[in-house]
Structures are given as C-alpha cells and as structure tokens.
Amino acid sequence: MAVSTLPMSAVLSGLSAALDITEGHPRGHAARTCLISMRMADALRLPPDEQSDLFYATLLKDAGCSSNAARVFQMFGGPDEHATKRAVWLRDWRKLDQKVRYAFEWVEPEGDFLARVAQFLKLAAIGPGGERELFEIRCARSAAIARALGMSDATAQAVQSMDEHWDGGGHPAGLRGDRIPLAARIIGLAQVVEIFWGIAGPERALAMAAERRGRWFDPELVDCLQSVSSPALWSTLETGDLNGAVTAAEPEERAIEATEERLDQIATAFAWVIDAKSSFTFEHSDRVSALAVGAAEQLGFTSTELTRLKRAALLHDIGKLAVPNAILDKPGKLTDAEWAIVKQHPANTLHVLQQVPVFRELAGDAANHHERVDGKGYHRGLTGDQMSATAKVLAVADVADALMSARPYRGPLSLDQVCGLLTEGRGTQFWPDAVDAMVSLDSKLHRA
Ligand SMILES: [Fe+2]
C-alpha cells in the first residue's frame, strides 16, 4: 500500500501495542477498546465527526502512559511498575477497602516486611493527592501528544477526561455527569470492560459495568453496552488480525491519511513517549536522531535514506517501554537477570515496528542498534556485513549520546572522552566510517 493512501489507523493501531505494554495491559488492549467503543458509537448513531474523534482517541488513550512510570515506581517500589499499574484496573479503587488492599498488595511486593511497611508509610504520606497526580500526569501528556499529532481538540479532550467518573469521583478534574465529554465516557467504560472481558469473559465484564453503573459509568452507556452485547461483538475481539479489524472500523468519511509529514510527527511523538519513561533517557531518541542524521549526511546518504534513518532513530528504543523502571532507574550495577531483560528491548522494538505497515521496512535497522560489527552485540549477534549502513550509523549515534548523558551510576562524559571511546571501538564495535563521520561532528556532539 502506498504511503499516500495509508490510513492513520493502520499506524496508530500497531503502535498502540507499545502503549499497552507500558500501561501494563495485554497487547491489543487499546485496539479492542477501540472496537468496543466504535460498536457503541454506532448504536448511539454518533455523527461521523464525533465517531472520528472517538476513534483516534481510543488509539491514543494511553499515549501518556510512560510519563508517570517513574513516579509509580517511586511511590510503590517493587520490581515491575507495569504489574502495579495493571492491578489498579482490577480493583474498584473508589472503595476504601479495595484501595487499602491494593496498596498493601503492591507496595514493595517482593520486599521484606520492613521494606514494605516503610514504602507503605511513604505512600500514605503522599495521600490521595498522589493518586490524582498520577492520573493528571498521564492524562495531560496523552492530550498533548494527541494535539501534537494534529488530532482534533475533541480527541485531545476525550483522552484528557477518560478517567473521570459519572458521579464526579474520577480523575484528574473530578468532572461529573455530562460535563465529561461523551467520547471520554465511552472510552472510560470500554477500557474497563475490555480488561474484565480479557480476564473473566463477557458476562463478568457486563456484571462489572452494571455494578459501577451511575457511579463510574454513564447509566445510558451501560444500557447501550448491554444492548450491543452479542457473541459477534465479543468474538471480534478475539480476531487474529486486530489491526485489520481496527482499520475496518475507522470512520470512512473522516479517515485521516498517514502522509509523510504525519509519519514524522508520529515518530517524533512516540520518541517523547519512549524518552519520558525514565529521567535518564530524557530526549535521548531526539538527540540520537540528530546525531545519526548529522553523521549520515557526512556519509552521503540520500534524502530518502535520511528520512528512514531519522524515523528509525526516533523509534529505536520503543521496546524499552517494556523494561521496568526498577531496572532503568537502578542506581547500582544490574544483576544478570536484569541485564537479560534490558537485552530483550531491541527484539521488542522489532516486534512492535513490524506490526506497523509503514515502519516495517525500518524495523530491522531500528532493532539492530546494539549490534556490533565484530558480531559481539545483541540481540541477534549480527556482524558488520549483515548490518545496513543505517543500522551501523544508528549504533554509533546511540552510544555517543549514551556516553554524553548521565546514567544512574555515573555522570556525563566529556566530548573528548566520548570521541576517544568511539575511536577505540572503531572496527570492533563500530563501523569505522560511521565513527569518523560522528567524530567530525564536533559542534553537534555538544549538548544544546
Ligand atoms: Fe537501546
């Protein structure tokens, strides 16, 4: 399919899988939430523009998910904030007993008794404001990303307000009733229904919606859901081609085309998502992209190759969204088990990008950024002649920026030290031409 005729849904549906992982949801959660939402929109006979606003909001609903990951880790501790985030959806956290039980279960879940008590007290001291803060960070960021992608204001408002509750007990603004945009109310219901459907099937999902009717959810929407519930709806969610099902559900009249400009916007927006996961990776993907393009220009890449390299660089660490912050932000040396998890991230990058038609062709290059020309890199152990020039330039740019940036266990290195280390790796770790091009970029190696 030519880029000019590619619908945005095909791109966003594939990339939403990375957001699912970050938010602790099973892969396909956002896509299935989209299908449930659109079935309801159909039954409600929403006009095409409102259907379109809702459609894109469902796919971008968790775009802010990485921005509170470090804060969740700070508040709850524990080895994996994805599991902590996932668990919150399984509880009716509006009820005090459920909230306390959740906190007891998830603060330092693998720590000893004293560590658990200490973390619990820390969480208690933060109080209810902490809960609101987590939603605020995520919702505001999701809305900002929707706007940066050129989505409508209604789409941005829907992702901003999807965790508000009908009776005013939700977050982040405590909006009540129909002051919550309709699209947000639909997503709010559909996302929790999808989670319960995935765990316990449609009956339990419908029972949960009925239990929370008028409290969490708009009563009329719960009734609407009951009316559209059918074996056909639920079996659609089990399709092996979720991306295809989502694309088929895209409101035709208002479908947004994935132009070249939009693809750049998407790559840039997802780079923000990736880099927001940890303070130690702040703007990393952006800088790697600038460095890689700078070196590639010296090497005479064509403009088509530069565009492809830029997008691969912006997305190269998308697989890192699956790595817990307990590892990314760890101040000490990683254990072997932790290293093994870190080393999976390029394979995750490959998997995610292969699901997105227009990024499939650069998935391999993006995922090969930790390979070395001597074959001692990961995750495939490729040698220099098995790597493209794009991947080899990206590998040098990635290390250059990592060395220039602070890490939990060390400060940033000086430009001289960085150039020295890159040159040392010439011909073993790195493609010599890429090192020479990078080292010649003195001015670009200086951090803005
Ligand atoms: Fe990486």
Ligand SMILES: [Fe+2]
């Ligand atoms: Fe990286």
